[in-house]
Amino acid sequence: MAKRKLNGDSEEVKAAIEDLKRKAAANDSEDAEDMYDDEEKLPEESDIAVKSFEDRINDTVPLGNVGDLINETTEELEEQQRYEEEMEAEERRQRREMRRRSRMNELREERNSGRVEETEESAPPRKRKNKNYKPDDDVIIELSGVSKSYVKGVPALNDVNLKIRKGEFVFIVGESGSGKSTLVRLLLRELKPTTGSIWVNKYRVEKLRRWQIPKLRRSMGVVFQDFRLLKDRNVYENVAFAQRIVQTPIREMKRNVPNILATVGLAGKYKARPDELSGGEQQRVALARALVNKPPILLADEPTGNLDPKNTIEIMNLLDTINKNGTTVLVVTHNDKIVNDMQKRVITIKNGVVVSDEEMGGYIDED
Numbered sequence: 001m002a003k004r005k006l007n008g009d010s011e012e013v014k015a016a017i018e019d020l021k022r023k024a025a026a027n028d029s030e031d032a033e034d035m036y037d038d039e040e041k042l043p044e045e046s047d048i049a050v051k052s053f054e055d056r057i058n059d060t061v062p063l064g065n066v067g068d069l070i071n072e073t074t075e076e077l078e079e080q081q082r083y084e085e086e087m088e089a090e091e092r093r094q095r096r097e098m099r100r101r102s103r104m105n106e107l108r109e110e111r112n113s114g115r116v117e118e119t120e121e122s123a124p125p126r127k128r129k130n131k132n133y134k135p136d137d138d139v140i141i142e143l144s145g146v147s148k149s150y151v152k153g154v155p156a157l158n159d160v161n162l163k164i165r166k167g168e169f170v171f172i173v174g175e176s177g178s179g180k181s182t183l184v185r186l187l188l189r190e191l192k193p194t195t196g197s198i199w200v201n202k203y204r205v206e207k208l209r210r211w212q213i214p215k216l217r218r219s220m221g222v223v224f225q226d227f228r229l230l231k232d233r234n235v236y237e238n239v240a241f242a243q244r245i246v247q248t249p250i251r252e253m254k255r256n257v258p259n260i261l262a263t264v265g266l267a268g269k270y271k272a273r274p275d276e277l278s279g280g281e282q283q284r285v286a287l288a289r290a291l292v293n294k295p296p297i298l299l300a301d302e303p304t305g306n307l308d309p310k311n312t313i314e315i316m317n318l319l320d321t322i323n324k325n326g327t328t329v330l331v332v333t334h335n336d337k338i339v340n341d342m343q344k345r346v347i348t349i350k351n352g353v354v355v356s357d358e359e360m361g362g363y364i365d366e367d
């Protein structure tokens with residue numbers, strides 16, 4: 001049977017397109033009624049972009065560069081998944097091979113030394129990992145023997161062990177390239193560790209299935225050095241966006257968004273667009289977006305990297321307040337002055353290794 005060819009100019013297709021446009025317009029105006037009263041009409045193109053972005057991340061707050069995420073195709077994701085699976089299989093194979101070799105060596109040595117077979121009593125106790133291990137109740141993040149190599153044999157993180165308790169404020173410091181962002185990306189399951197285990201909020205992060213990842217990410221608010229706001233949306237919409245993704249009822253959203261904007265000191269600026277705001281204000285918007293869904297953990301990767309000293313102090317004080325209100329806060333930075341002033345727990349990473357971990361610590365000056 002011959003396939004029916006669709007002609008772009010045909011009346012049938014034109015009618016269908018018109019129909020779709022009408023439906024889209026009807027949806028828009030329904031939505032608009034629910035929005036903030038003086039909501040401006042938004043450009044169609046950005047609506048489409050945001051929609052597919054929502055589809056893509058489904059129910060988490062924006063994590064990567066918005067444009068990049070939109071462009072990332074399903075094939076690329078599948079490719080990455082396949083690659084990860086192959087790497088895992090290869091690692092399993094290597095571990096099996098190593099175990100086999102060491103058993104062979106043991107046997108050979110036994111034979112050479114004429115030793116008799118080990119009895120139950122003489123056998124050394126086997127070290128065995130407890131598969132049912134779970135962090136203590138008050139531990140919200142735990143890493144155990146975590147290493148990550150992007151390139152085989154070159155670890156960006158090397159055997160990291162750490163525990164972060166609920167309600168803590170922790171600085172992660174270290175020079176550029178030491179592995180700080182890798183740590184953040186592992187917590188978000190943007191990456192999987194090469195070895196080791198990670199728990200966040202009781203989730204065994206590296207074991208999560210793909211469909212479980214949004215649940216993990218919803219338990220963490222994230223802010224970055226470059227703010228990552230939606231440039232063609234106003235302050236209110238940038239924050240409301242995070243609520244829409246988790247399908248917060250409009251009524252609640254209309255309460256939550258102004259509340260969190262007031263908390264970050266931006267109540268009066270809800271109509272401004274990102275390019276009308278200072279860097280400090282943009283980071284406050286990003287913080288409001290990260291916090292509006294009330295995640296138990298806030299991750300901030302170099303949040304003051306683009307800010308002047310005055311705004312840096314203000315953002316840090318805000319993070320302190322957020323922490324005092326109960327959120328566990330992790331701040332990645334290399335601003336030594338701030339770290340020294342704030343007297344919080346400081347974990348220092350050097351070349352992928354945790355080299356110090358101090359309560360009320362300071363930035364280690366290498367000179």
Ligand code: ADP
Nearest residue numbers: 150151156174175176177178179180181182183
């Ligand atoms: P930091 O955030 O402390 O500056 P990163 O975690 O970004 O450090 O990087 C740690 C190391 O891993 C660096 O040597 C960096 O070059 C390398 N690295 C980071 N991301 C990638 C990547 N996607 N592919 C290959 N190497 C990477």
Ligand code: MG
Nearest residue numbers: 180181182301
């Ligand atoms: Mg970094």
